[in-house]
Amino acid sequence: MGLQELGSARYVSLTTFRKDGTPVATPVWAVADGGELYVWTRSDSWKVKRIRNDGRVTLAACDVRGRVEEGASVVEGRARLLDEEGLRRVRRLMSRKYTWQFWVVDVPAALARRGKRPHTAIAVKL
Template sequence: MSDPTAFLAGQQYVELTTFRRNGTAVPSPVWIAPDGEDLLVVTVDETGKTKRLAHTSRVELRPCDVRGTVAEGAPRFAATATVHRDKAAVARVKRAIGAKYGWWYRALTTVEPALDRLPGRRKRAAIVLRDVVPLG
């Protein structure tokens, strides 16, 4: 595969696997969008994904369906992930996801500004994926 980043960017859903301190893999289906050389994922901050990425930047990626089901023989990739919480990074990932997923993403996020003002509402975070390489 000549460009693993482009391949993953073209997928509707990707299984993002993060790792616990003991090495246990924890997969999550996510939307993913390209932006330059990076792949971007938007998530709620202070979730398991962001907590696990605080201690290891290693992730694995595989194409999947909306439920996270990975087809037999699907290619697997390794990447380096960083979590960004600043407004500019979150805006960047929202733009990229919105551009890729269009009306579906906009429909899901229409009420987000109002919800963000509610007490206890968790903020969004941007996950930036780089250095994508195929695994075995």
């Protein structure tokens, strides 16, 4: 499975690794652009903390509950956290791919937090 296939999947299982090497998989929205796969998540999530410690990740297409089909391709990658400019770019990419679903999630969250969006964008190079 390559970058374009992962980028077109509805959900991607992003596996990050704890300090002791234990894998932790999470289903996320993802979009491919410019040779990287981008993910958008809350800044206080454990996956952000794990990526800060170790950028090694694995990825596979999955369903909304994170179930990966038996025999599905799993690819390895290197993740990095993006700055505010990167987050704005990823937010635009996500809004194009996920359209109304993105706005149902993002806009009410921003209103509840008085305009603050506590999110982090993650770039993954396969």
